[in-house]
Amino acid sequence: xxxxxxxxxxxxxxxxxxxxxxxxxxxxxxxxxxxxxxxxxxxxxxxxxxxxxxxxxxxxxxxxxxxxxxxxxxxxxxxxxxxxxxxxxxxxxxxxxxxxxxxxxxxxxxxxxxxxxxxxxxxxxxxx
Amino acid sequence: xxxxxxxxxxxxxxxxxxxxxxxxxxxxxxxxxxxxxxxxxxxxxxxxxxxxxxxxxxxxxxxxxxxxxxxxxxxxxxxxxxxxxxxxxxxxxxxxxxxxxxxxxxxxxxxxxxxxxxxxxxxxxxxxxxxxxxxxxxxxxxxxxxxxxxxxxxxxxxxxxxxxxxxxxxxxxxxxxxxxxxxxxxxxxxxxxxxxxxxxxxxxxxxxxxxxxxxxxxxxxxxxxxxxxxxxxxxxxxxxxxxxxxxxxxxxxxxxxxxxxxxxxxxxxxxxxxxxxxxxxxxxxxxxxxxxxxxxxxxxxxxxxxxxxxxxxxxxxxxxxxxxxxxxxxxxxxxxxxxxxxxxxxxxxxxxxxxxxxxxxxxxxxxxxxxxxxxxxxxxxxxxxxxx
Ligand SMILES: [Zn+2]
Numbered sequence: 034x035x036x037x038x039x040x041x042x043x044x045x046x047x048x049x050x051x052x053x054x055x056x057x058x059x060x061x062x063x064x065x066x067x068x069x070x071x072x073x074x075x076x077x078x079x080x081x082x083x084x085x086x087x088x089x090x091x092x093x094x095x096x097x098x099x100x101x102x103x104x105x106x107x108x109x110x111x112x113x114x115x116x117x118x119x120x121x122x123x124x125x126x127x128x129x130x131x132x133x134x135x136x137x138x139x140x141x142x143x144x145x146x147x148x149x150x151x152x153x154x155x156x157x158x159x160x161x
Numbered sequence: 162x163x164x165x166x167x168x169x170x171x172x173x174x175x176x177x178x179x180x181x182x183x184x185x186x187x188x189x190x191x192x193x194x195x196x197x198x199x200x201x202x203x204x205x206x207x208x209x210x211x212x213x214x215x216x217x218x219x220x221x222x223x224x225x226x227x228x229x230x231x232x233x234x235x236x237x238x239x240x241x242x243x244x245x246x247x248x249x250x251x252x253x254x255x256x257x258x259x260x261x262x263x264x265x266x267x268x269x270x271x272x273x274x275x276x277x278x279x280x281x282x283x284x285x286x287x288x289x290x291x292x293x294x295x296x297x298x299x300x301x302x303x304x305x306x307x308x309x310x311x312x313x314x315x316x317x318x319x320x321x322x323x324x325x326x327x328x329x330x331x332x333x334x335x336x337x338x339x340x341x342x343x344x345x346x347x348x349x350x351x352x353x354x355x356x357x358x359x360x361x362x363x364x365x366x367x368x369x370x371x372x373x374x375x376x377x378x379x380x381x382x383x384x385x386x387x388x389x390x391x392x393x394x395x396x397x398x399x400x401x402x403x404x405x406x407x408x409x410x411x412x413x414x415x416x417x418x419x420x421x422x423x424x425x426x427x428x429x430x431x432x433x434x435x436x437x438x439x440x441x442x443x444x445x446x447x448x449x450x451x452x453x454x455x456x457x458x459x460x461x462x463x464x465x466x467x468x469x470x471x472x473x474x475x476x477x478x479x480x481x482x483x484x485x486x487x488x489x490x491x492x493x494x495x496x497x498x499x500x501x502x503x504x505x506x507x508x509x510x511x512x513x514x515x516x517x518x519x520x521x522x523x524x525x526x527x528x529x530x531x532x533x534x535x536x537x538x539x540x541x542x543x544x545x546x547x548x549x
Contacts, residue, residue: 040294043295067410093313093415094309094310094316095312096305096308096312096361096363097358097360097361098300098302098304098308098359098360099357099358099360099361100280100302100304100359100360101302102281102284102285102297102302103281103282104285105300106281108300111300113299113300113305113309114309115409115410121410123295124295124296124299124408124409125299126299126300137312137313148300153298155298155299155300156295156298156299
């Protein structure tokens with residue numbers, strides 16, 4: 034792995050969130066996905082278009098991780114959650130909330146933050 | 162089409178053997194399985210071998226021929242990788258090869274060396290079964306992924322951490338007589354609920370340990386077994402495999418495992434049996450909540466009902482349909498690439514009466530093995546029946 038090489042459409046997607054133009058990919062039948070995708074795995078449609086992500090989503094499930102991988106050693110304990118943005122769900126780190134106060138149904142916005150341990154970019158959720 | 166017979170099977174001790182190489186672990190299991198089968202090794206025609214993290218733990222790829230050589234065979238050897246379902250998937254390949262008439266004797270097995278790299282590196286290695294871009298980079302660990310599924314289950318169907326504790330207590334108790342098991346220690350519900358949290362709501366006793374070990378089995382045709390007068394009363398009569406989106410975020414439900422539903426439906430149809438015919442099962446309880454998903458997907462319980470099975474004593478060894486009489490992954494241990502074949506061996510031994518917990522299922526005729534990979538994005542289900 035070359036350090037300078039980015040992960041194509043994934044990093045472009047993070048860029049879009051950083052510049053407040055976050056999007057998801059939608060097929061003709063309304064199934065939503067995150068890039069890179071060339072085909073809808075549910076209906077085989079290859080006509081995927083970029084659609085603006087909703088401003089906020091709801092936490093569908095969450096966990097406070099106390100035994101991390103080495104790449105998150107200094108982040109722990111941290112909260113990883115899946116948030117439902119309607120046509121797509123997104124996995125991210127919950128920030129700006131006490132881990133004990135995170136609940137299913139909490140409304141969050143999507144942002145790009147930094148991992149404490151490595152300084153790398155990561156999807157983060159903040160309360161709205 | 163001939164349903165493959167299990168002519169011999171073997172597992173190593175599952176536990177902490179950091180100094181033992183993968184090839185030595187597999188050689189022990191493979192040679193013992195061949196010996197148990199009582200076949201001429203020259204008759205073996207293929208090896209299917211499960212392994213998940215050999216590149217990370219041993220800097221060793223291309224393990225198929227290495228492992229064939231380790232058990233003294235010069236046969237086409239294929240490594241199969243499907244995360245924790247690697248060995249179950251290898252079993253399926255072996256079953257298909259025999260049914261297709263391409264071989265009369267096939268060796269299937271798996272091995273994993275994990276503890277030599279330490280807990281942190283093993284946690285890191287296990288995480289690569291998840292979606293690297295969207296899950297691992299958001300901090301998801303293997304326990305973390307099942308924690309998300311467990312919380313979603315509680316939210317949708319009810320249940321509590323105490324219900325999960327009953328599963329851990331049961332599986333620990335089952336393993337007390339299993340000399341191959343990593344953990345032979347009785348625990349209480351309080352031990353489990355009060356153990357340190359690793360990924361809320363899951364604690365230390367909701368998780369299987371990190372394990373070194375290997376397993377192997379020799380499969381053959383009914384006619385080969387007859388011709389050679391082999392003692393091989395157990396047949397694999399049904400095989401099924403299902404898949405799902407790799408990332409949890411892309412699935413419609415966080416508290417269901419449709420890959421296992423599909424695998425179970427296919428295997429039952431293949432064998433011509435249904436859930437009510439099953440006497441017992443070995444299921445993939447990498448985490449306590451995973452046993453709940455498994456017994457619901459196998460059709461033993463309606464959605465939302467599986468959580469109470471252990472607490473109600475229905476899946477304990479004196480229950481109606483015992484689950485994980487070996488101790489499961491939870492207590493027996495989970496050398497990832499070997500688990501599916503260890504389950505196969507356990508079911509065969511319970512059916513032929515040679516397993517130390519066989520007294521819990523006397524006169525049983527149908528057993529099931531359910532092996533799941535990652536967050537159940539891959540699942541195999543195999544039905545085994547006593548023939549004679
Ligand atoms: Zn679609």
